[in-house]
Amino acid sequence: MSALSGPFLPLLVRREHASLTVKLVAPPVALALATLLNLGLYILMGRDPVAVFHAMLLEPFLSWSSFSEVLLKTGPLLLIAQGLAIGFRAKVFNIGAEGQFILGAIFASAIPIWFPQATGQWIWPSMLVIGALGGALWASLTAFWRVKLNANEILVSLMLALVAAQLLNYLLLGPWKDPNGFNFPQSVMFQYDAMVPILIPGTRVNVSLLVACAFSLAAWVFMQRSFAGYKLQVGGLAPRAAGYAGFNEGRAIWLSLLIGGIAAGLAGAAEVAGPLGQLQRSISTGYGYAAIIVAYLGGLHPVGIVFSALLMAALYIGGDNAMVSANLPVAAVRVFQGSLLLSYLVAIAFVRYRLEWRHAAHGSTP
Template identity: 75%
Template sequence: MTTVLGLTLPRLVRRDHASVSMMVIAPFAALALAAFCNLLLYAGLGINPLIVFKAMLIDPFTSYFSFSEILLKAGPLLLIAQGLAIGFRAKVFNIGAEGQFVLGAIFASAIPVYAPQASGLWIWPSMLVMGMFGGLLWAAITAFWRARLNANEILVSLMLSFVAIQILNYLLLGPWKDPMGFNFPQSVMFQYDALLPILLPGTRVNVSLVLALVLAGAAWLFTQRSFAGYRLEVGGLAPNAARYAGFSQNRAVWLSLLIGGCAAGLAGAAEVAGPVGQLQRSISTGYGYAAIIVAYLGGLHPIGIVFSAFLMATLYIGGDNAMVSAGLPIAAVYVFQGSLLLAYLILSTFVRNRLEWPDKAPAVSEVGRQ
């Protein structure tokens, strides 16, 4: 056992079974811990933590509109996180969902950009399909190098996100710039048929939320019931067992990245065809990174992720509120997100481990030697 400053530290002991109660408690405890630390931080900034707390976690639920904004934000987070979680379970770490999201947005925008006059019900569904294809293509680059040269997928996918943003910049400053747009770096406004149908009247919530929920169901089926999902799970938990059983690691890499890229691309398409309505530089707002937190906070489980996506969306909207009403800097929102993930990762250790305090009996004694 270790002693620090005269205090005996407990030891981390592995549990025989994963603790189900800890699995459920961990995300809530993480939220409480992160909230507590951040409120302290706000107090340090000279901002009344109670006002921030109210603005962040209470106000979003007090009006129909701001609640609908939570639903709007939850859609892309849910989509991306479900896709990422499948890969994370297989220990394929796709950190580049942001880039796949941007490529999805670009691919989807190609239709209204090149056919601004077109009309018909085919347009928005084709844009979603294009978006999925774009995300998939971008993730495939990472999968190819990982499978071929064992290049680290974390680095490749992350770096490709920056490349994706430069492609977006190039298009918006060059060929796709709206000629009537006063030189702003943005595409034309999309025609009506290129926009997703609104789900809740009077709000910006569109059918992509339904799509995200349906796909959450599909993710559940895939991870909990399908054999392909089982193979990925084995590969993630025990790579040697996967090799022993003859499950291909390359196949797991491809499948994980393609599913993640597809979901992120779909989210990107739904963003430009949804609340934004055109291709802009500001579509990249960090959903791809926030979704990593959502995936882990949901315990990498499709049902848990539904809840964590709504939680994260609340924090987004609440953070916006707090910026306005309490004068919180925007960085504070990211600090909150980061500390939430950190708190969760710390607490999730206790799902498979527990602390064991050394016996109360008097410590080392060597009577009898004398």
């Protein structure tokens, strides 16, 4: 019996087998449900729902120029979400990817800020490598706290994300502030060789999208084909069985957090070495938190995450469109994100359960 039961409410009854069909249709159904709910909210706010719907969900796909911006935003979301999903499947809840992203951006920026005169094609690749290292270092603090001190990784990683945001502020208001920047909290503009090369001419889409795709492929091989990935998943699904099988829990936690940190750090490095071209406050626009939603919406599966990252990127671009054309506050995107994840969590309940009306349920409930 569940809270949904009552004289007039149906029961949730466990299915004999998990339903693959529901698993596949859950994301589109959740999207439809969240869209309906949010359009209702826009009507209450006195906005034209048709205009908002068009600007938010259609326009990003209607022109090449806006779709290329969607692809640009897909890169960081895809990278971070793939890294997080691996941890989530092992039941290691790293929700501080935002902090690892910021540290990746800071570490990567150190090269062009300290060596502004340097030239050569080695600069941007080493920025990506050092960024990944920065993200991994920040995540390793959480791993240490969890493994050695038994502290909850959700709280520690989140607190570290808040500290990272302050560290970024400190650098941009202090030592790394551009002396000729009219006191804006931003660094100097990076030199040409510190920029990731453009992938599609005429757009801002750069090579880091390929990095994200390669990382996705690696995540798929790791989770679906490797023994190490299998051990992680067993640890998440059946921790006791994993213990009896001799799978080391501490190693699983370190691995999950380091992979998540590397991915988020890479994404942060690619952001400053890509569309921004400098270290600035607005690097942290909540990608680290949005990627949590991307990971779940993609069913924590490397293939599903590719689609959910595209969708979430489109929502960002669509939100900007709707702000201009329908006077919708940017915060509406966050409301949409939250309700989308809630709708999805309701929809996937039907993978394992089905509804049964009470009079028919007699005798069939365990």
